[in-house]
Each structure stands twice: as C-alpha cells, then as structure tokens.
Amino acid sequence: MKKLFVTLALLSILIVCAACAAQKPPAPTFTPASAESAWDLYSQAQKAYGEADYEKALALSQQALTIDPAQNGAWELYRRASVAATADSYLSNLPSHRWRLPVDVFVRDQVNHGKDWFIVDVRTPEEFAKGHIDGAINMPMNDLMKHLDQLPNSKTAHILLYCHSQKRSTHAIVILHELGYSKAYHLEGGYAAYQDWMSQNTLPTPGPTPTPQPDEPDFGC
Incomplete structure (x- = not known):
C-alpha cells in the first residue's frame, strides 16, 4: 500500500510539473550585444x-x-557615404558643364528639341506630393540605393536630378556618375529655382538652339 501511495504521489508531481512546463513562455532568443x-x-x-x-x-x-x-548593408552604406562625403572634392575636379544644368537650358532643351530627359526628384515623398517637374519620378535620396533598378539601362541616357535647392541632388549626381551614367546632370538651384524661373518667364518658342560660342560651355544636351 505504501509503495502504491509513493507511486501515485510521484505521478502527481510529474503531472503538475508537466503542466507548469507547458504554461511557461518560450525561452527568449538573445542577440549578441555586439x-x-x-x-x-x-x-x-x-x-x-x-x-x-x-560625414x-x-x-x-x-x-x-x-x-x-559581416554587416553587408553597412558596407554598402559606408561606400555610398564615402562618395557623398567627398562629393565636393570630386565635383571640383569636374568641369561644371559636365554635371550642372541651368534651368533655362533645361527648359530650352525640352521645348526646342523635345529631349527625352529622365527626370529624377530626390526629395522626400511629402515634398514631391506638393509639386514637382512634369514627368519626374520620385527617388528619395535616403532610399536612392533601393531604386537604382528604375534608372535607364543605357549609361548614356540624359538624366536630370533635382531636389529643393541642390544639396541632395549634388550628392546624388556623384553616385550616378560612379555608376557610369556619364550624361547625368543636376538642376542648378533645384526645384526652387525652377519654380522661380517658370513664374518669371514664358516658355520659349520652339526653334533652333543657337550654336554655343567658344566661351560658352556646351552642356552636352
């Protein structure tokens, strides 16, 4: 009888322990502090x-x-940040007509030549929603690397980048040049300058573009 009692007691303890174990939350998965x-x-x-x-x-x-x-994302970000951080140095060694496009030249090209510019607005989606250049697509600077597949396949495509003033697009142009887009430009003064120009000028009448004089840079457009 005593043996039976002990056996029943042990079974009861095992059943209670099993029930308690079943109610325990799963052990947390810890990520190394590093x-x-x-x-x-x-x-x-x-x-x-x-x-x-x-910087x-x-x-x-x-x-x-x-x-x-092994943080692959950090390597990519480090490389892009390195390019952007040294943008001023890079662009200072590049003739301005190779990467800067005045608003009036851009408008003239569209009207006179119907040039098929691939226009990229690197501002935030909120800024883009408030107004943008017709035909532009939004590729925010902070997500630019995620949208590179939207760029033209041709490395010689005419690409125009702009932001509000020109800081973000200046850095974006370095990234595109690094990727091999030799005819990528940034809009001088950004969207603010574009709005000012459009409010103070009438669109030019379609016609031939004057041949650049020797002292006038050819923007390659």
Missing part, C-alpha cells in the same frame, strides 16, 4: 544618410563595421 550594437549603429547611419549628414553616416557605418564586418 550584433545589437552594430545594428543600432547601422540604423543611426541610415538615418544620418537620409538627412544628408554624410556622420560615414563615421557610424565605419563603427558598425568595426564591430560586425
């Missing part, structure tokens, strides 16, 4: 890049890679 830190730094770097603070994005992505060299 990986969490690297991801946090990468997220901060992405935010800085989206805000056009390329900060470069420093943060570099720190993330120091902790986790």
Whole structure:
C-alpha cells in the first residue's frame, strides 16, 4: 500500500510539473550585444544618410563595421557615404558643364528639341506630393540605393536630378556618375529655382538652339 501511495504521489508531481512546463513562455532568443550594437549603429547611419549628414553616416557605418564586418548593408552604406562625403572634392575636379544644368537650358532643351530627359526628384515623398517637374519620378535620396533598378539601362541616357535647392541632388549626381551614367546632370538651384524661373518667364518658342560660342560651355544636351 505504501509503495502504491509513493507511486501515485510521484505521478502527481510529474503531472503538475508537466503542466507548469507547458504554461511557461518560450525561452527568449538573445542577440549578441555586439550584433545589437552594430545594428543600432547601422540604423543611426541610415538615418544620418537620409538627412544628408554624410560625414556622420560615414563615421557610424565605419563603427558598425568595426564591430560586425559581416554587416553587408553597412558596407554598402559606408561606400555610398564615402562618395557623398567627398562629393565636393570630386565635383571640383569636374568641369561644371559636365554635371550642372541651368534651368533655362533645361527648359530650352525640352521645348526646342523635345529631349527625352529622365527626370529624377530626390526629395522626400511629402515634398514631391506638393509639386514637382512634369514627368519626374520620385527617388528619395535616403532610399536612392533601393531604386537604382528604375534608372535607364543605357549609361548614356540624359538624366536630370533635382531636389529643393541642390544639396541632395549634388550628392546624388556623384553616385550616378560612379555608376557610369556619364550624361547625368543636376538642376542648378533645384526645384526652387525652377519654380522661380517658370513664374518669371514664358516658355520659349520652339526653334533652333543657337550654336554655343567658344566661351560658352556646351552642356552636352
């Protein structure tokens, strides 16, 4: 009888323990602290890049890679931030007519030549929704790398980049040149300059474009 009682008691304990185990939440999956830190730094770097603070994005992505060299996204961001951070130096060595396009030249090209410009607005979706150049597509600077597949296949396509003033598009032009788009330009003064010009001028009458004089740069358009 005593043996039977002990057996029943043990069975009861096992049943209770099994029930308790079934009610326990699953053990949490822990991420190594170093990986969490690297991801946090990468997220901060992405935010800085989206805000056009390329020096900060470069420093943060570099720190993330120091902790986790396998962070592929951080490598790509580091490369892009490096290009953007050195944009001024890069563009200072490039003739201005190879990458800058005045508003009046752009409008003249559209009217006189019907040139098929691939127009990219690198502002935020909110800015784009408030107004943009006809025919433009929105490829926000902070997401530019995600939309590269929307660019023309031809590396010689005429591409016009613009933002509100010109800071973001100046950095975007360096990225496109790096990708091999030799006829990518940025609109001088950005959308603000375009709006000002359109409000103060009438569209030119279609006709032949004057041949550039020796002292007038040929914008290659």
